[in-house]
Amino acid sequence: MSASDEAIIRVEQLTARYGDRLIFDGVDFQVRRGEVFVILGGSGSGKSTLLKHMIGLYRPAAGRIWIGDEDISSAEGEARQRILQRIGVMYQSGALFGSMTLRQNITLPLEEFTDLPPEARDWIASMKLGLVGLAGFEEYLPAEISGGMKKRAAIARAMALDPEILFLDEPSAGLDPITSAALDETILELSRSLGVTFVIVTHELPSIFRIADRVIMLDGERKRIAAIGSPAELRDGAEDAWVRAFFRREAVA
Amino acid sequence: MARPVSMETASDPDGRPVLRLQGRFDAAGAGAVWRDALRWARSRSGEAAGGERVLDGSGIEYCNGAGASLLLAVRDEVMRGGAALRFEGLSDATTRLVESLAPGEDTATSDRESGPGWVEGLGEATLELMADLRAQVAFVGEFAWMLGAAVLRPARVRWSDFFRVAHSAGIGALPIITLVGFLLGLILSFQSVIPMQRFGAEIFVADLLGLSMFRELGPLMTAILLTARSGSAFAAEIGTMKVNEEIDALTTMGLEPVRFLVVPRVLAVILVVPVLTLWMNLAGLVGGALVFRSLEYPLVTFVTRVADFAGVVDLVGGLGKSFVLGLIVAAVGCQRGLAAGSGSEAVGAATTSSVVSGIVLIALAEGVFAVIFYAMGW
Structure with missing residues (x-):
């Protein structure tokens, strides 16, 4: 995989709410050009919400999301069209x-x-x-x-x-393991051959280890990022015991 | 067959109130004694005896989740009254089931309050109404903008959608328009002929029918039928697309749903609705002519009377009105679809609301037209 250090997406101090309910607060991270970036988290931790902010469907309560050097969270009209043509989205249901x-x-x-x-x-x-x-x-x-x-x-x-960036919302949800593995192969193939940057929401561990360059893990309880790094780093070296346990597929008491 | 459930109340030698349960405590069994058992739990009869009560479960033959819930509900109710409840004679399996179902200390209660008071309900309903109103105003603005853009750049309109909708909302509606128009003319003429015959004025039925069909009933009935046939179809179609994330997909592809879905539909409807209204008028006249013929008048009398009395202004005024009503019906149908929530229920709600709001707005528009036509002396 051809991940460079250049950031293609920069999420700055992003805060999301549904009405009074805080989903996450002051989230900061970057996605590098050409990498396969996975968004992970328990149900209700705001994975899909984060994705929908990144593709401009939701307006953030606070913060900015830069795609290249344009801010999708405030763009209107032609500027918005320009950004939207740089991204592609696969929705959960297709x-x-x-x-x-x-x-x-x-x-x-x-x-x-x-x-x-x-x-x-x-x-x-x-x-x-x-x-x-x-x-x-x-x-x-x-x-x-x-x-x-x-x-x-x-x-x-x-x-x-x-597009330069493909966003996939739970590509393996509802698929059998073999079909899901075939889909992973497709993703890797596209990443290698076309250099497309992938941002993927999933919680299929085997799939994450197969495809992800880096993973961001959301913490639904504390409304923030629990960890960010490569799957192996998080499994072996995350500060949070809960994150390490998740990657080793251990039950957390 | 299992024994039916039974419960009896007693006091033990220490004076503690006892509830004895016997039988098979599945959903049916628990349901049979639920209210009586809770009434016992609420009664304050045993408070003298140190506040403890006993539930004797030695007669329980079988207990599943529903039965265990009953036991827990009774205990909860007793504890709420400031007393304690001891389970006695429960089998090991039942005890385990009760323990695993018992809510723990740290069980998070939903932060969403159930059953708001009526003041809160009224406030929420008002806010919802305001939000709905704001959404509609925003929709009208966006739609007008897109319609303007479509007129300036016709190549950007989805003409394939336009023709498909024009076909289904137009040609597809002809049978029902014919039927309703014909019946309307027939009934209206027949019912007016009876009293008018007493004055020998039945010939004026032709004038009456012509005028009321052209000016009022033709456009009105066509619009109502269109709401029911096409407005609801738009709401269901677009609402389903919303539920399936297809609207989101359009948005992130940079294709504005209003331009892409609403504009071709509304354009198609405002094109076909005057034609349908004309057809409805014609069908009404045919119905009236039938009544007229049955009174042994020559057809030519009917035709001349209609043509003499109902002028071009009436016909054109009616068609102009139908044009506006069609615009309302189609736009409301699409707006309701786009505003649909998530889930299949939301599609049903969007469809219902498209028909109801469509008809209400038709009535409002009719009122406005009546005032305008009166003021202009048409």
Whole structure:
């Protein structure tokens, strides 16, 4: 993996709330260009909330999120469009458009944001589907393929505009271990061959050890970051006994 | 068959109140004695005897989670009265079950309060209403902006969606529009013919029908049918997309949901609604003509009377009105869908609310039009 030291995402003093309920408070971290960065935490610790802030769906209560040198947390209009075209998102359910075939799902952003002729768009769609191992499924509707295939198709769609950063929300949730491992392979392959930066929300330990360069672990109790580092570092050297235990899959009393 | 459950109350030799439970304490058994057992727990009869009470469970044959909950509820109630409850004669399995179900010291209680008072409820409802209103105003603003943008740059409109919706909301609605229009004309004429015949004025039924269909009933009934058919469909369709994160996906792709989903739908509806209104008017006239023919008047009399009495102003005024009503119906349907919460229930709520608010807004708009038309002397 080709992680450099250059930060591609900088999260500064991010605070999130739902109404009166504080989710996390003053979170700071950076994601480096080209790395596979995993967001981890118990249920309710705010993993998905953090992700939704990073992709600009939620406005933070306080703090900033820089994608490159632009602030997605306050951008409006064209500046926001510009940032959004640098990122791709795979949602937990896939969120493919149900009335469109896989090809149409992928050509949609191409139609909207490029002047490519239709045959070029179709060609690109087929290539992206091939990249995630779905060559030949262009004319299928999302309802006609399996859950794992939907997630891969959703990654293909997220990559339609060749974004620099891909955000994946629980890619392995609801998948069997073999399909999940295949998906991990896809992620690693894309990371190596295209140099895409990945930000992934997951709590599948085997998957984290396979793919993650660095992990951030959220602490739902204390509303902050519990630990940040490579999976091996956290397993062996985290200050928090609870974090070490989590990585060794021990029950914590 | 297991013995039915029974409970009896007594006092032991030391004067402590005793509750004896017998039988099979599953959900059905616990439910059968739940209220009586808690009434015993609440009664203050045993307070003289040092505040201790006894629950004798030696007759319990079987106890599952529901039965254990009953035991715990009784103990809780007794302790709330300031007394203590001793379990006696419970089997080991039941004791273990009770212990594992008993809430521990550190059990976090939900910080969300259950059952707010009515003052709080009123406040919350008001805040919700205000938030809803604000969301609608914001929607109208964004929508108007996007509609303007669509007029300036037609290439940015999703015409494929436009044609699909125009087809389903337009051509698909023809049968029901025909049926309702025809019945409306038939019933209206028939009911007015009866009293008017007494004055020999049945010929004026044609005037009446023509005028009321063109000016009022045609646009109104078309709009109501459209709310029920298409407004609700938009709310359900967009609401489901919201639940499936598809709206989020559009947003993060940089495709504004209002431009992408709402504009083609609303444009399609405001295109088809005047046509549907015309069709409704025509179907109403056919219904009226049928009544007229049954009174042995020639058809030409009917046609001339309608044409003479209901002028172009009435027809065009009605069509203009239908245009605005269509805009309201389609926009409300889409807005409700976009405002849907999460979960399948939210889709149902969005659909219901799209129809209800649609009809309320139609009524409001009708009122406004009545005032305008009156003031203009049309």
